[in-house]
């Protein structure tokens with residue numbers, strides 16, 4: 001589907017609270033977009049490397065010398081081709097490495113440049129000519145790798161479960177972080193496509209959903225300047241919920257078998273697959289018809 005003239009759309013999946021479903025959602029969406037025929041590049045910006053571990057053997061991520069931190073340093077990076085059974089598009093991964101945890105510990109992060117990743121994904125022909133979407137999985141906390149993801153994004157998706165801490169993380173992001181990112185980026189549009197509920201029980205009621213949508217809308221309108229609010233989609237919650245699903249429980253922590261776990265979980269028409277594809281369609285439609293909150 002790639003056309004040379006259209007640069008890839010960068011979508012960053014973020015919430016500075018850990019365990020909110022960032023990595024799981026990134027993997028699910030990458031698979032779903034690629035199964036529709038899009039060429040999708042995934043960037044794992046988290047030194048915990050959970051996302052990379054869904055696609056590569058642990059021995060391959062123990063010591064990475066051409067992954068996302070190298071990319072951010074302006075060094076050579078390598079896009080790993082991921083071959084999954086039932087996808088039509090191309091799926092590529094720039095991994096994180098477990099050695100990056102040591103880089104962080106030793107203060108060896110690349111010099112602070114919030115645009116470190118943006119520069120690479122907007123300029124490298126191997127990305128701009130080959131991919132329709134770049135999906136960035138970010139770490140929890142607000143340290144440079146998270147900020148690289150925010151500054152690289154055309155669009156942001158915020159996963160949240162129904163835990164209070166997860167929802168608080170979402171508020172913090174909207175109120176304290178996004179205004180700053182938007183200000184520094186100036187005219188470069190950054191749009192919050194929505195909050196994706198994930199890992200929510202099936203007993204979740206429509207009324208709770210509606211109340212939450214109203215509360216988030218009110219929070220944004222009351223506490224954010226309109227220049228920010230108009231970059232948040234008018235109905236903050238995506239209608240599609242990725243419910244709690246035993247196939248996803250601890251997906252990233254399970255011992256690897258011969259199969260890629262994502263393929264096993266998504267290749268047939270399960271209820272999970274339908275949810276993920278439905279969320280994908282909502283995302284594509286919000287990108288095409290963006291309507292801000294104010």
Ligand SMILES: Nc1ncnc2c1ncn2[C@@H]1O[C@H](COP(=O)(O)OP(=O)(O)O)[C@@H](O)[C@H]1O
Nearest residue numbers: 019020021022023024199244245248249250251
């Ligand atoms: N829909 C779901 N059903 C069951 N478990 C889930 C679901 N979504 C996420 N999880 C689990 O929740 C935990 C946190 O998810 P993860 O994607 O690693 O979050 P984050 O990247 O934000 O830290 C993981 O153990 C993951 O397997």
Ligand SMILES: [Mg+2]
Nearest residue numbers: 022023046050
């Ligand atoms: Mg994660």
